[in-house]
Amino acid sequence: MNDNTLTNLVARGLVDKVIHLFNKYLGTQLKIRNENRVLPYISKKRVMEDLDISDSTLDNWEKNGLNRYKPRYKTSLVYYLIDDVCQFIALET
Secondary structure, X not given: OOXXXXXXXXXXXXXXXXXXXXXXXXXXXXXXXXXXXXXXXEEHHHHHHHHOOOHHHHHHHHHOOOOOEOOOOOOOOOEEEHHHHHHHHHHOO
């Protein structure tokens, strides 16, 4: 195998990976943006339902950098920015 062919194979693999990640990112955005929202946030419960993941999975994502947002008043509600969730999923594959 010459260097040119090897370079082409490596480049093709990288392009395929980028296309896969981009399609996954777009698919996730479509899934959690498929309704009209007033705010750019989504509840923890809704993320778990829409993405079919568990509470412990979201906890692991937070440990790995996903930001959570809580109202200033005393509540157990947790929210995430939709864009953060989409970007996190695309980066984690």
